[in-house]
Amino acid sequence: xxxxxxxxxxxxxxxxxxxxxxxxxxxxxxxxxxxxxxxxxxxxxxxxxxxxxxxxxxxxxxxxxxxxxxxxxxxxxxxxxxxxxxxxxxxxxxxxxxxxxxxxxxxxxxxxxxxxxxxxxxxxxxxxxxxxxxxxxxxxxxxxxxxxxxxxxxxxxxxxxxxxxxxxxxxxxxxxxxxxxxxxxxxxxxxxxxxxxxxxxxxxxxxxxxxxxxxxxxxxxxxxxxxxxxxxxxxxxxxxxxxxxxxxxxxxxxxxxxxxxxxxxxxxxxxxxxxxxxxxxxxxxxxxxxxxxxxxxxxxxxxxxxxxxxxxxxxxxxxxxxxxxxxxxxxxxxxxxxxxxxxxxxxxxxxxxxxxxxxxxxxxxxxxxxxxxxxxxxxxxxxxxxxxxxxxxxxxxxxxxxxxxxxxxxxxxxxxxxxxxxxxxxxxxxxxxxxx
Amino acid sequence: xxxxxxxxxxxxxxxxxxxxxxxxxxxxxxxxxxxxxxxxxxxxxxxxxxxxxxxxxxxxxxxxxxxxxxxxxxxxxxxxxxxxxxxxxxxxxxxxxxxxxxxxxxxxxxxxxxxxxxxxxxxxxxxxxxxxxxxxxxxxxxxxxxxxxxxxxxxxxxxxxxxxxxxxxxxxxxxxxxxxxxxxxxxxxxxxxxxxxxxxxxxxxxxxxxxxxxxxxxxxxxxxxxxxxxxxxxxxxxxxxxxxxxxxxxxxxxxxxxxxxxxxxxxxxxxxxxxxxxxxxxxxxxxxxxxxxxxxxxxxxxxxxxxxxxxxxxxxxxxxxxxxxxxxxxxxxxxxxxxxxxxxxxxxxxxxxxxxxxxxxxxxxxxxxxxxxxxxxxxxxxxxxxxxxxxxxxxxxxxxxxxxxxxxxxxxxxxxxxxxxxxxxxxxxxxxxxxx
Numbered sequence: 001x002x003x004x005x006x007x008x009x010x011x012x013x014x015x016x017x018x019x020x021x022x023x024x025x026x027x028x029x030x031x032x033x034x035x036x037x038x039x040x041x042x043x044x045x046x047x048x049x050x051x052x053x054x055x056x057x058x059x060x061x062x063x064x065x066x067x068x069x070x071x072x073x074x075x076x077x078x079x080x081x082x083x084x085x086x087x088x089x090x091x092x093x094x095x096x097x098x099x100x101x102x103x104x105x106x107x108x109x110x111x112x113x114x115x116x117x118x119x120x121x122x123x124x125x126x127x128x129x130x131x132x133x134x135x136x137x138x139x140x141x142x143x144x145x146x147x148x149x150x151x152x153x154x155x156x157x158x159x160x161x162x163x164x165x166x167x168x169x170x171x172x173x174x175x176x177x178x179x180x181x182x183x184x185x186x187x188x189x190x191x192x193x194x195x196x197x198x199x200x201x202x203x204x205x206x207x208x209x210x211x212x213x214x215x216x217x218x219x220x221x222x223x224x225x226x227x228x229x230x231x232x233x234x235x236x237x238x239x240x241x242x243x244x245x246x247x248x249x250x251x252x253x254x255x256x257x258x259x260x261x262x263x264x265x266x267x268x269x270x271x272x273x274x275x276x277x278x279x280x281x282x283x284x285x286x287x288x289x290x291x292x293x294x295x296x297x298x299x300x301x302x303x304x305x306x307x308x309x310x311x312x313x314x315x316x317x318x319x320x321x322x323x324x325x326x327x328x329x330x331x332x333x334x335x336x337x338x339x340x341x342x343x344x345x346x347x348x349x350x351x352x353x354x355x356x357x358x359x360x361x362x363x364x365x366x367x368x369x370x371x372x373x374x375x376x377x378x379x380x381x382x383x384x385x386x387x388x389x390x391x392x393x394x395x396x397x398x399x400x401x402x403x404x405x406x407x408x409x410x411x412x413x414x415x416x417x418x419x420x421x422x423x424x425x426x427x428x429x430x431x432x433x434x435x436x
Numbered sequence: 437x438x439x440x441x442x443x444x445x446x447x448x449x450x451x452x453x454x455x456x457x458x459x460x461x462x463x464x465x466x467x468x469x470x471x472x473x474x475x476x477x478x479x480x481x482x483x484x485x486x487x488x489x490x491x492x493x494x495x496x497x498x499x500x501x502x503x504x505x506x507x508x509x510x511x512x513x514x515x516x517x518x519x520x521x522x523x524x525x526x527x528x529x530x531x532x533x534x535x536x537x538x539x540x541x542x543x544x545x546x547x548x549x550x551x552x553x554x555x556x557x558x559x560x561x562x563x564x565x566x567x568x569x570x571x572x573x574x575x576x577x578x579x580x581x582x583x584x585x586x587x588x589x590x591x592x593x594x595x596x597x598x599x600x601x602x603x604x605x606x607x608x609x610x611x612x613x614x615x616x617x618x619x620x621x622x623x624x625x626x627x628x629x630x631x632x633x634x635x636x637x638x639x640x641x642x643x644x645x646x647x648x649x650x651x652x653x654x655x656x657x658x659x660x661x662x663x664x665x666x667x668x669x670x671x672x673x674x675x676x677x678x679x680x681x682x683x684x685x686x687x688x689x690x691x692x693x694x695x696x697x698x699x700x701x702x703x704x705x706x707x708x709x710x711x712x713x714x715x716x717x718x719x720x721x722x723x724x725x726x727x728x729x730x731x732x733x734x735x736x737x738x739x740x741x742x743x744x745x746x747x748x749x750x751x752x753x754x755x756x757x758x759x760x761x762x763x764x765x766x767x768x769x770x771x772x773x774x775x776x777x778x779x780x781x782x783x784x785x786x787x788x789x790x791x792x793x794x795x796x797x798x799x800x801x802x803x804x805x806x807x808x809x810x811x812x813x814x815x816x817x818x819x820x821x822x823x824x825x826x827x828x829x830x831x832x833x834x835x836x837x838x839x840x841x842x843x844x845x846x847x848x849x850x851x852x853x854x855x856x857x858x859x860x861x862x863x864x865x866x867x868x869x870x871x872x
Contacts (some may be wrong), residue, residue, distance in 0.1 A: 137642035139651030142578070193641030196633060205629030206573035215575030222697035223578045227659055229693045230666035257665045261658035303844045 001162065001170040005037050009158050012150060019117035021045045022078075022110055024103070025069070027062040027179040030122035032069070033167050034159055036176055039073055040121070046076040048119070050109055052084040052099050062179050078114070080106050096188060104155075111154060123148050123157040125210040126164040130194050132213060137190060147217040163210050205253065231265050239266060245295070245307040250282060263304075270272075270295040270306060276346050287321045315366065317400075319359035329402060330362065331412065332435040340420060341429060346413050347436065351420040355427035357405040362412075365401045371408035372418040382411065389414070402432070437598065438605040441473055445594050448586060455553035457481045458514075458546055460539070461505070463498040463615040466558035468505070469603050470595055472612055474556070475509055482512035484546055484555070486539050488520040490531070491617075498615050514550070516542050533626060540591075546588060559584050559593040561646040562600040566630050570647060573626060582660050583653040599646050613765050667701050675702060681731070681743040688716060699740075706731040706742060723757040725795070751802065753836075755795035767836060767848065768871040777858060777865060783872065787856040789864035793841040798848075801837045807844035808854045818847065825850070827843065838868070 009016060014327040016038075023038060025031040038045050049066040051059050063079050070077035088098035107119045113415045150160050157161050159167065171178065173314030203209050238252040248266060253259045260279055267278060271292040278290065281299055288299045291309070296319075298305045326334045341350045369382040386396050400412040410416045412434050422429060443503075445452060459474060461467040461483040475479050484503040487495050499515055506513030524534035543555045564583045571580030586596050595603065607614065639645050674688040684702060689695045696715055703714060707728040714726065717735055724735045727745070732755075734741045753766050762770045777786045805818040822832050836848040846852045848870050858865060 038523045113560060133638070133642075136652055137645055137648050138654070139648035141652065141655030145581070145652075145656075190641055193637070197637040198641060201629070201633040201637070202569070205626055206569075209573055212573050212575040214582075216572055216577065219577030220574070220581075222694070222700065223659065223663055225694045226666055226697055226701065227662050230662055230669075233666075233669070258658070261662055264658065265662065 001166050002040065002174075005039060005158070005162065008161060009037075009041065012159065013156060016041075016043050016118075019044070019095060020115060022107065022114075022116040022119045023046050023352040024107065025049055025066050026107060027065040028181060029171055030124060030159065030164075030167055033171050033174075033177055034120060034122040035069070035073075036171075036174065037158075039075070046078065046114070046116065049077065049079045050080060050099075050103050050105060050106065051081040052102070053081060054084055054095065054099075058181075065179050072165075076114075078110055082106075085359060107155075108346060118154050118156050119158050120158060122159050124159045124162050124164055124167060125214070126195070126199070128160065128217070129199060129210060130191050132217075133194050133198065134190055136215070142224055142227070145217070146220045147213075149221075154243045161214065227265065231262075234262055235266065238280045240260075242294055242305075245305065248304040248306070250299075250302055250304060254282065267297070270297075272297060285323060287323055287358075289319055289321060291319070315363050317364065318362040320362065322358040327362075333362075333412075334431075334433050334435075335360075336433075337430045338429050338431045342431070348431065348433040349410050349416040350422055351409060351416065351430050351432060352422055352426045353430040354426070355404070355420050356409070360402055360409070361403040363403070365396075365399050365411070369401065369408065371401075371411065371415075373423060374416045374418050376418060381406075385411070394400070437602050438473060438476065438610075441594070442788050444476065444597060445473075445841050449592060449594065451481050452477075452554075455480070456551060457518055458484050458543065458550075458555045460555060460557045461485055461502050462619060463505070465607055466560060466595065466600070466603055466863050468612055468614040469607050469610075470556060470558040471505070471509075472607075472610065474594075475511070482514065482550070482552065484543060485513065485515045486535075486542065488538070489517060490520055490535075491596040493619075493858065501615050512550075514546055518542075541590075554590050554592050555592060556592050558595050560595045560598050560600055560603060561650065562631070562635070564596065564629050564653070565635060565646060565649055568635065568653075569630050570638065578656060578660055578663070581653070582647075582656045585657075597650065600614055606783040643678045643768055663701065667698075671702065674698075679739075683739065684740040685744070686735075686740060690718065703733070703742075706733075708733060709860045721759065725755055725757060727755075736755060753800065754798040756798065758794040763798075769798075769848075770823060770867075770871075771796075772867045772868050772869075774865050774867045776866070783847050785852040785866065785871045786858055787845060787852065787866050787868065788858055788862045789866040790862070791840070791856050792845070792866060796845070797839040798836055799839070801832075801835050801847070805837065805844065807837075807847065807851075809856060810852045810854050812854055820842075820846070821851070 021038060021043055023031065023035045023045050025035050027049065033046065035047060041197065047066055047070050049063055051063045053059055063081075067079065068226065082099075082102045084095060084098050084102060087093070087102060088095050091101070093101065110116060111119060132145055132147060138144070146393055148157060148160065150157055236255065237256070239246055239248050248263075253262060253266075256262060259282060263282065264278055271277060272290060281288065281290065281297070281304065284299050286299055286301050290297045294309055296307050296309050298307075318327060320327060320333075320335065321414070325336060326332075337353060338350075342348075344350065365382050367383060370379050371382060371385075372379050373385065382401075386399075391399075399414065401408050402410040403411055404420070407419060409418050409420050410432060413436075438808060454869070457474060459467065459471045459481050461471050461484065471481065471483060483502055484507050485499055487499045489495055503513055503515065518535075520531060520534050520538060523538060524531050527534065527537070529537065546552060549700045568581055568583060574580070584593060584596065586593055588823065618679070642648070670692065673692070675682055675684050684699070689698060689702075692698060695718060699718065700714055707730065708714060708726060717724065717726065717740065720735050722735055722737050726733045730745055732743050732745050734743075745872075754763060756763060756769075756771065759781055761772060762768075773789060774786075778784075801818050803819060806815050807818060807821075808815050809821060818837075821836075827835075836852065837844050838846045838848055840856070843855060844853050845856050846868060849872075
């Protein structure tokens, strides 16, 4: 395998000779083999090891192993310890995604600070097959099936054509040592099951499966390239940049075949990927909105307007447009225009509809929020209000606020804002109620 | 499931109510359930059963079972017995492909002769998953992964969203009877292994796998639609119909991004699918040819010319163009222009180059072939020639003939044709040799 691998690396990455290469090294089989081969090729390498603190003492032993290796080989080593669980919790990520983010952020810093040219990871053909089947299990589209690429900017995967088995036999032959993960497994249940229960009989039934997958993925990458060429044309036809973001002409889009599929492709760079939300957009009422993590899409008669969400807006849990009379999440609430006030309780308020600007916003309260409690002339901090109401920390955390144009309309279930109350000049009334 | 299935059928195929439906019924679980449901829905159905004579007595019992069912239900039945093995041998097909061809050809006849509107087959979600994994195992591209469609012209698969398990439980609940295939298995090794060894653990690891596959395949179908929309544009730009077939402008194609991938898509409707042959075409020498079963592609300087292969040409094993000096298959032969004759033996001939038209054609001889043996004034049938030479049947079957413009130049290794011999007026000579 060394020969095949050398050939592969020299063919695909001739620039390795001149570069400074940082090898991501967990201490496990794959990355030890990668580092070993690069060293045999006499490239200028350094090792980078992430300690994710996920397996206690074992994690520390992995780190020690890699440091030891670097000393034996006399190459630079970089290590960093992460509190992955905490990062995952703070950023609302899965442990896996958190580890991934931490790893690649740190690698980028290292590249910059220590002037490395590339970061090399030991992904191999079996990783690719597992990922393919995982994405299939998630109902992914083309992009999820095209596979890891050998090079993605500065990240390079030289072992991609080789199987786990080939790597293992090579390591045995070369009498290498590596750290065995005591769980002998990925922390991901599905990947684990695929690796141990599904892929072995699949490979037995289908000789050359990994090679076939490579062929399939090369074909799919070609197809992906054609779709993206087509989308360049389509984008020129139907989409234009504005000072706020982008506009898509609905009528121009509908002149083309398969407008729904085109819309999905147009929106996916903005991470609008919820097909069910998008598919209705072309036929939806004006005012309908869809949100991605950084972008908002509004249907405004003939155009779809895409704008970046400000950091202020990011706190929003829900936008409520004028024609929505009911929402089910994060709370069950109703919004009814009416011509007279009815019974008021903590779960129902009546506000002056003419003072409301849409979309209404529903979000958690936060430090610094201020309102003008019903019946009062002055402003009050929400934190002060809650203290006066003697709310427990737990109760406070459950509170939602409804806002119009950045002003609190209602501390939901507690107190409405004086600025939106009904007055003798009120002509349209909006009844807002919450169900617990 | 009956309810879900009824709903599904009524939503997708409202025209079933008015139509005459022919149900493909093997007598197995799936097709008995399909026929049962359609009968419950009070549609106008008939049963069509193919006896492929592949499992002896069992095949005949399957047939009897379906006839019996039709009598019990009082619906029309059509049966036909095929000699599948023989058909496969004659048409050089796998048993599976032969059965498929026989089945669908017969179904079409039935539709026409008995005025049925649709043929319904019992393909279900598990069939789809198996086919997906089989095509993956073969290194297929997008088209092999998009799955069976619910409707393909007159062929409709109403059970496609349902799993084998759902169908089984339904049959149990309804106390249906069906014929169990004693091998309990598909005759296809890979499908069998997937069904029994690979898919069960895959489903266990990934809950809702069949639904995810449906979602993935819907996504892939959308992508396929976009690629085909793009290809309409590309075809208009680079391809034009001629009296003989089609021409592709190489320079126009190369002005577009990803010309190789585009060429593959342009050629695939003609069944040119050997990527290795195609990928070199844009940069190949003028004269290079590639063959599909019904089309020939020739590179002629600035254009790729696609023409239909005539039935005469289909017998051809090899076309030899003017600039080929050597071929390796089906025989090792060489073609050298020279200015004087050399030693002649059974493996070497010298012909008048000016009498040759390219491409030369190499093929097996067949009944009716006639030539003018060297030194003779008259024509002779090849069959007679071989008889006079006292060739055995086995020897005769090994013989190749080389033709120019439908005239035999050389019965390779035996006798050249008098019409191509060197004469006093010959000015350019071609030396042709075969190596055994």
